[in-house]
């Protein structure tokens with residue numbers, strides 16, 4: 001075979017390639033060493049010798065023959081021999097400086113590790129690799145700064161929105177409730193908030209969390225009535241990665257794990273389906289759960305605050321709510337009184353709500369005349385403080401006056417309609433009309449409803465000069481449902 005051709009046969013060609021590679025490396029890298037199975041240095045290259053003084057050795061003979069871990073601080077050569085795994089590129093720092101190194105296991109023909117080859121690819125990489133190191137340092141700095149900002153942001157967003165002091169009221173009923181809420185915050189027991197809609201149950205749940213030992217951890221709310229039954233289980237338990245295809249493929253954390261260490265606020269607990277009630281009870285008892293599609297049991301540390309406007313005891317009696325879950329939740333029941341039972345708080349509430357409305361809408365604060373306060377006090381408030389807030393918002397938005405008078409509230413059409421409905425005595429259930437041919441001029445009900453809706457939206461948009469957010473508020477519907485309707489009647493938008 002001519003000397004200038006590759007040898008025939010793969011083994012011979014590869015062995016020649018290995019030999020050449022070794023020669024190239026020996027001359028082009030800064031230094032090399034070979035170790036035996038016992039980590040002893042058996043050979044160092046010419047280049048390696050110049051590192052010896054910095055490692056504390058005057059002569060090659062004192063160095064070769066020693067175990068590498070005794071003479072090269074921080075080396076991972078021993079690890080490469082023990083695991084048989086190479087470390088292709090690494091930064092080694094010790095008393096001799098910083099080095100970019102590569103470590104490869106050496107194997108015999110049977111594939112057994114019989115030693116290792118170490119190479120110093122670059123010394124002082126901080127100089128030779130300066131542009132790269134600089135970029136790295138910059139990125140690291142950026143990372144530190146971003147992490148700091150994120151932590152500050154998270155701390156800000158977790159800061160409690162409401163404290164017990166933000167529950168406005170100094171009537172005996174309000175003071176008693178705040179006393180009970182403070183006591184509940186000191187314990188870690190389950191709290192059950194009972195009260196009509198709009199009485200401030202959610203506000204109190206936030207306040208109890210904020211005053212509790214868990215305040216630095218998250219408060220996670222689930223409005224059970226707002227989530228379709230079929231999705232509730234995944235919402236609570238989360239979904240393990242790979243359990244489903246499609247959107248859930250990557251998995252999703254459930255509220256139990258998001259609330260870990262903190263408080264889980266279960267609003268409208270009376271709307272929880274029976275099957276899920278028993279699963280929730282198990283989690284509360286065991287303080288552990290399994291995400292859907294996983295058989296891994298995760299421990300969780302939760303405090304539950306639940307709320308309902310329904311009569312849970314009556315639901316238990318009717319078999320609509322599990323008795324065992326009811327007892328588990330009813331450890332610290334707090335009754336949140338309706339507004340009509342604490343009318344002494346009306347003035348303070350109106351004051352706070354009007355300030356808040358002015359701040360949020362950017363419009364001037366409109367105070368209330370004495371007669372207007374008396375007029376408001378004479379109303380029934382079935383929707384409690386939420387309803388009071390809506391009424392004040394409508395009157396402030398729609399009235400041109402600087403001071404709100406009873407006339408401003410009466411002028412507010414939807415409120416006047418509601419007041420009329422409330423003033424009317426309860427009507428008996430309508431008796432179905434006998435089937436009769438439709439008189440001329442009578443339109444099908446869906447058509448009539450559509451016309452009424454359309455007119456109301458047009459009126460709200462004109463009153464708010466086209467401001468959709470304000471219009472939705474006036475109509476007491478969500479912004480999403482206003483947009484949905486506007487899509488049907490594009491001429492209105």
Ligand SMILES: Nc1ncnc2c1ncn2[C@@H]1O[C@H](COP(=O)(O)OP(=O)(O)OP(=O)(O)O)[C@@H](O)[C@H]1O
Pocket residue numbers: 166167168169195196197198199200201202203204267307308309349352385386389
């Ligand atoms: N005592 C109070 N002081 C100040 N604002 C209050 C008070 N109570 C309720 N509010 C306000 O009234 C509105 C309704 O309160 P919240 O949502 O807490 O009621 P809720 O009882 O949870 O109602 P629902 O059962 O319908 O969810 C909120 O805007 C809340 O900030």
